[in-house]
Amino acid sequence: MALIVHKYGGTSMGSTDRIKNVAARVAKWHDAGHQIIVVPSAMSGETNRLIGLAKQLMDQPDPRELDMIASTGEQVSVGLLAMALLAIGKPAVSYAGWQVAIKTDSAFTKARIESIDDVKVKADLDAGKIVIITGFQGVDANGNIATLGRGGSDTSAVAIAAAMKAQECLIYTDVDGVYTTDPRVVSEARRLKTITFEEMLELASLGSKVLQSRSVEFAGNYRVPTRVLSSLTDPLMPLEEEANSGTLISFEEDTNMEQAVISGIAFNRDEAKITILGVPDKPGVAYHILGPVADANIEVDMIIQNQSVEGKTDFTFTVSRGEYVKAMGVLEGVKTDIGAASISGDAKVSKVSVVGVGMRSHVGVASQMFRTLSEEGINILMISTSEIKISVLIDEKYMELAVRALHKAFDLEKA
Amino acid sequence: MALIVHKYGGTSMGSTDRIKNVAARVAKWHDAGHQIIVVPSAMSGETNRLIGLAKQLMDQPDPRELDMIASTGEQVSVGLLAMALLAIGKPAVSYAGWQVAIKTDSAFTKARIESIDDVKVKADLDAGKIVIITGFQGVDANGNIATLGRGGSDTSAVAIAAAMKAQECLIYTDVDGVYTTDPRVVSEARRLKTITFEEMLELASLGSKVLQSRSVEFAGNYRVPTRVLSSLTDPLMPLEEEANSGTLISFEEDTNMEQAVISGIAFNRDEAKITILGVPDKPGVAYHILGPVADANIEVDMIIQNQSVEGKTDFTFTVSRGEYVKAMGVLEGVKTDIGAASISGDAKVSKVSVVGVGMRSHVGVASQMFRTLSEEGINILMISTSEIKISVLIDEKYMELAVRALHKAFDLEKA
Structure with missing residues (x-):
């Protein structure tokens, strides 16, 4: 029992x-x-x-x-x-x-x-x-x-x-x-x-x-x-x-008996990307941008902050597409406070990821992924990695193509 | 306010x-x-x-x-x-x-x-x-x-x-x-x-x-x-x-400014009548019949117990039609206990009532009601009264006729 x-x-x-x-x-x-x-x-x-x-x-x-x-x-x-x-x-x-x-x-x-x-x-x-x-x-x-x-x-x-x-x-x-x-x-x-x-x-x-x-x-x-x-x-x-x-x-x-390097290809069609341009690069900038977003109960996924040039930096992050308008509204409200030059966004982006615990003991997964996308002519907008996954943000219209190409490149159809 | x-x-x-x-x-x-x-x-x-x-x-x-x-x-x-x-x-x-x-x-x-x-x-x-x-x-x-x-x-x-x-x-x-x-x-x-x-x-x-x-x-x-x-x-x-x-x-x-003897005619089409025949007439008979019915959460409305003949009596009550089958089931289960000769029922009966606080100070409401029904050839199956209402149980098919005749007989169309 x-x-x-x-x-x-x-x-x-x-x-x-x-x-x-x-x-x-x-x-x-x-x-x-x-x-x-x-x-x-x-x-x-x-x-x-x-x-x-x-x-x-x-x-x-x-x-x-x-x-x-x-x-x-x-x-x-x-x-x-x-x-x-x-x-x-x-x-x-x-x-x-x-x-x-x-x-x-x-x-x-x-x-x-x-x-x-x-x-x-x-x-x-x-x-x-x-x-x-x-x-x-x-x-x-x-x-x-x-x-x-x-x-x-x-x-x-x-x-x-x-x-x-x-x-x-x-x-x-x-x-x-x-x-x-x-x-x-x-x-x-x-x-x-x-x-x-x-x-x-x-x-x-x-x-x-x-x-x-x-x-x-x-x-x-x-x-x-x-x-x-x-x-x-x-x-x-x-x-x-x-x-x-x-x-x-x-x-x-x-118990991962199959010992594959990669277990699967995940994707999320409904992503949106928001970039805050020309933010003064000083301590606390990420907090001042993302704090109000979190307070509005909006989940942020990928985050990138570029190398600063002349004391100014660009800051990009993604949210789920359904919260894009709300997030943009929040940021417009704090734009002056954070001293941003401008805010731009793109709600037609998707995320594709390769996932697998096997990545830990294998090198070359990232380069294999990037080469595959390159061969299909797909431009990578953002990259994010963890110990067992690599995610890329791409134009929504290439999503299916990317998933199919990666599934084949990593031999996932074979047991 | x-x-x-x-x-x-x-x-x-x-x-x-x-x-x-x-x-x-x-x-x-x-x-x-x-x-x-x-x-x-x-x-x-x-x-x-x-x-x-x-x-x-x-x-x-x-x-x-x-x-x-x-x-x-x-x-x-x-x-x-x-x-x-x-x-x-x-x-x-x-x-x-x-x-x-x-x-x-x-x-x-x-x-x-x-x-x-x-x-x-x-x-x-x-x-x-x-x-x-x-x-x-x-x-x-x-x-x-x-x-x-x-x-x-x-x-x-x-x-x-x-x-x-x-x-x-x-x-x-x-x-x-x-x-x-x-x-x-x-x-x-x-x-x-x-x-x-x-x-x-x-x-x-x-x-x-x-x-x-x-x-x-x-x-x-x-x-x-x-x-x-x-x-x-x-x-x-x-x-x-x-x-x-x-x-x-x-x-x-x-505040009953209208001072009418009768305020209205109420009716309930969906009644059912159950009669337990030949019950030994001894103390507790009503309780032994209605107790199990109440335990089954069935509401009983009109109740009549006839004069006993040779130590036996007939007991009749009404329930709403939707609970008729359930009530009959309950009674069949206790029939032997209560010593009843037989149980009969009629699920095609309706109740018509005249209601009014004016009844208290006026006599003749009951006789007026019974005369009106008699003139229409409607047989009365049961009668029940309270201080301000008189109810009769009749065959379902006469219900509308009874209501119209009583409404007219008590001049209810006039303010």
């Missing part, structure tokens, strides 16, 4: 028939003697419908009120799944985030989980119940509902698995695992049986849509074994087979 | 354009210097949509899980209304029932409000905010969401008005007041400017759909002046005119 957390995405919860499938799958695990916690997303389309209603009333919906509305999608899901289980005679109980005290900060629409109270859930599990908890949301110190942002149900599932010391967190989704890159862009993309936590973190944070990056951070920090697997298989397939399907995110580098 | 509670029904909240209308109306009251609490229902159709999903999973949805789901409709409404107000520059904040501690019992799907904590709401009102609170729901002692049943938002509004000591509770709805009877049945039906609390209670509990009966009980117990008025008027109509429109439910009999 083990404690297992299941997470189901919006597509898996998309209709009452699909919810019955989820119930059958959950029941199979429960029948095998496991304690099961399920974290379902809202039914597919529901969160967008709710946000659409909000936008009919406010162009920039008030974040607290938006969370009030958006959080209801998951609440409906947990109730429906509990009913689907009760209908087939399985003991089940649903909870909204606030009911099991999933405490978050107050950054509405992008809150972070601070703590989870496990007393109620433990009591239910010990009583043999399947416990269903809303993903995507918690409650702040003042009792306001706060959501974790799109994809936040993954984070909820992993955080709950960590808090409850679950043996494994199974993320059921509409893809059957983590691929070397997006198969919609490169048809030769190949599923990985295992991936290290660090690689997954880079892939997730770089825009690979399989798992929200914060969920991988949680998995890493609390060492929660997490598996991405398909929710589209027969719910009654043998449990042993299901338990070994998909891609396991592991914590041991030597 | 006064504290006023506004309640808006599902039709008034039926689209974002209508929600903007509600916001304009609320803003008008707030601009006039009043403190405003708004209790909106779910958008029309939403509660039915949610219950429909539940019924696809369970024929008899689990009550706790159903409340989890059904309560989300109002949560969406409060968030949207807050946004509509914020969008026109009015300070507003929304709360779900559990956030302002609307404490209920645990009778899921038909819970009763036990207490309301006013601290948070008072602080917001004093800070000049418009406070928007979900109708229809609260939270039980174990932190479970519990709904009050259909129409429960009226009760929420009046209970909040009572707890906050509001000067008036305005129930905005898609009718423009309380009528002598349903205008869809009798075209000569006339709107009443005032009605006493007692009359309204009889009308509401007898099936007049304008206000949920529990909301009238609350209004009566806490002496909350409550007005039923139209949400279909121009939201920018003069406030003075709006404040005097509709029907005021008053607590002074002498």
Whole structure:
């Protein structure tokens, strides 16, 4: 007997028939003697419908009120799944985030989980119940509902698995695992049986849509074994087979049996680049530029500061495209304070990255990457590196070309 | 400056354009210097949509899980209304029932409000905010969401008005007041400017759909002046005119300026009658029959026990038609225990009642009523009376005929 957390995405919860499938799958695990916690997303389309209603009333919906509305999608899901289980005679109980005290900060629409109270859930599990908890949301110190942002149900599932010391967190989704890159862009993309936590973190944070990056951070920090697997298989397939399907995110580098230098190519189409020109080069300049951006709750990704010339420097950074207008507004407001000559931006850029723990012991990955892009005539706008990844910012229109060329150059189609 | 509670029904909240209308109306009251609490229902159709999903999973949805789901409709409404107000520059904040501690019992799907904590709401009102609170729901002692049943938002509004000591509770709805009877049945039906609390209670509990009966009980117990008025008027109509429109439910009999003997004819189409035949007539028989029915959370309305013959008696009562099958099931289960010869039922009966405080000082209302029905050839199945109303149970097919004949017989078309 083990404690297992299941997470189901919006597509898996998309209709009452699909919810019955989820119930059958959950029941199979429960029948095998496991304690099961399920974290379902809202039914597919529901969160967008709710946000659409909000936008009919406010162009920039008030974040607290938006969370009030958006959080209801998951609440409906947990109730429906509990009913689907009760209908087939399985003991089940649903909870909204606030009911099991999933405490978050107050950054509405992008809150972070601070703590989870496990007393109620433990009591239910010990009583043999399947416990269903809303993903995507918690409650702040003042009792306001706060959501974790799109994809936040993954984070909820992993955080709950960590808090409850679950043996494994199974993320059921509409893809059957983590691929070397997006198969919609490169048809030769190949599923990985295992991936290290660090690689997954880079892939997730770089825009690979399989798992929200914060969920991988949680998995890493609390060492929660997490598996991405398909929710589209027969719910009654043998449990042993299901338990070994998909891609396991592991914590041991030597479980990377495939020993590839590069594990995958990640990309993020929706990037935007902002350059502040002619800033006086003195201590604190980065802080004075990025402080107000952070205060506006905008996440900054790549950052470059050029060598100064005649006491002036240029400063460039990227944000996600959806926050480009907001970020530009913030900077216009502080332009005089920071003494910048001008501010320019480009919202049509994309990021492509090669990721792999093998990079540590192999040289030449960067030069191989740059040569490949050069041969395709793709200009590199920015470069950023970490121990296990190299990212480049390029013109949006070359993104697919770059991903395909790199996938081939690093032989990723071969196992 | 006064504290006023506004309640808006599902039709008034039926689209974002209508929600903007509600916001304009609320803003008008707030601009006039009043403190405003708004209790909106779910958008029309939403509660039915949610219950429909539940019924696809369970024929008899689990009550706790159903409340989890059904309560989300109002949560969406409060968030949207807050946004509509914020969008026109009015300070507003929304709360779900559990956030302002609307404490209920645990009778899921038909819970009763036990207490309301006013601290948070008072602080917001004093800070000049418009406070928007979900109708229809609260939270039980174990932190479970519990709904009050259909129409429960009226009760929420009046209970909040009572707890906050509001000067008036305005129930905005898609009718423009309380009528002598349903205008869809009798075209000569006339709107009443005032009605006493007692009359309204009889009308509401007898099936007049304008206000949920529990909301009238609350209004009566806490002496909350409550007005039923139209949400279909121009939201920018003069406030003075709006404040005097509709029907005021008053607590002074002498405000019944119209001095009519009968105020209105109420009816309830969806009744069902159950008769237990040949029960040994001994102490406790009524308790042994109705106890299990009450335990199953089924409300019983009219009750008749016949004179016993040879130590045996017949016992008849009515329930709402939707609970007929459940009630019959309960009774079949205890039939042997109570020693009944047989149980029979009729789910095609309706109740028609004449209501009026004037009855107290006038004789002959009952005989007038029975003569009118007799002249129309309508057989009376059961009779029940209170100080201010006389109800009869008749075959469903005569219901409209009875209502029209009684409306005319008591001259209700004349002011």
